[in-house]
Amino acid sequence: MKKYLFICGLLGGAAWAGAAQDSADVAGQVLPASGSAAQAFLPLSQATLIVDAVEAAAVSRGLKLVISIVDAHGNLKIFRRMDGSSSGSVQVSIDKALTSARFPVSTRALAARSNDLPANPYASIPGFLLLGGGLPLFDLSKSHIGGIGVSGATPELDEICAQAGVDLLLEPINSTRAES
Template sequence: MELTISRKSISAAAAYAAVGGAVANGRLLDKAAVAAVVDASGDLVALLRADGAFKASIGIAQDKAYTAAVFGLATDDLSNALIANPTLHQGIGQRPGVILFAGGLPIIVNGEVIGGIGVSGGTEEDDRACARAGLASLGLA
């Protein structure tokens, strides 16, 4: 029986590149975005708040990143997977730190979740696009 496991996690350098790419994409969309990257356990590694971004977007971006990392799914995909069971959807959605709308994506390398990125500051479509831009900054898309 193994007593330990090894788990990969996103590096700080990669996390900073991802939040930078996401916020830069927000500027292209004329949105003041906040981007957060968490590690595989959902703990914050990097956060970047564009000038003029809403303060509330800080927590929302971090919660989106957390949700994507710990469930291993895009936040809106998680919502869609749960929607057929309203009790489960509501119960999971009320957990602290869980967000069930678009803007959070898992960061996956070689089939393993190493973190999550979350973006807040625009529409769901804007936030999703910015999170994808963050992944593209890492060569993932």
Template sequence: MSRSIAAALAVLGVLSMSAPAALAADALEYGRNITLNEAKAAANAAEAEARKNGWAAVITVVEPNGQTVLSWKMDGASYAAPGVARRKAETAAGFKRPTKAFQDAVKAGNLNALSNGALAIEGGELLIADGRIVGAIGVSGATPEQDGIIARAGAAAVK
């Protein structure tokens, strides 16, 4: 992240949002692009978690630059979910943090977190391999909390 972008985000209050230390924006670097096989593994794990709980969702995996690697819609997921899942994945990848960090900031009264284009709804998670960001997963279709559970299951499948 360039210093000017980091400075702008700090002014907006984004970098000061509480997030686990391991997911602090300055602590993680971008790495290689996620492979299609890794994206499939993440999506399969996410879908398995959704099915286990009886939830229908859309699962989208993006590269670190936000470009879509894969996206699929489970039977019964809402028609609006594909766009939301993509935006969650793009937000997580672009800002180097789960979308829940933005949701928590807004709940705490930091409305500046919305002015940077981030989607402040749980369900976007980073995909980390070899200690670097290789992509992100976005899930939409259930409640935000359920989307987060599904996305974290997918993220855990990438090593």
């Protein structure tokens, strides 16, 4: 019992230290933990721009979607439910975002990978959704900073709209390439 309490105490201390580190984030900057390099960070301002790009892609196609973005730890960063979207799509969009935050691949690719394995193993992991529309988010240095989940249309259309948000993260790269 003492060993259990000791381990729980250690884990609780680590969680508290992580929470303190997260609260040290200021204006999109991440202060490094003692003895470690700065970690990748998804600022709310950037998450908002990503959601705006997804919504614009949805509107241009006449779709009403639910959009969720989580950080690399799986914490909900921003959520938007377009008027007229299905209430059933709320949890689906969150689960797609969480899946791509846990495994930095698209939910469609993860579904294909799982289908190719005996017993479809990823399908049995609680909270995983193996349906197109979830994409990982990377910063310009290719660090995994979160996941986006889109739901409300077909999985293919959800993924196309999610990709519009991912493409927004690549704009500085694209504009740099266009200038050279």
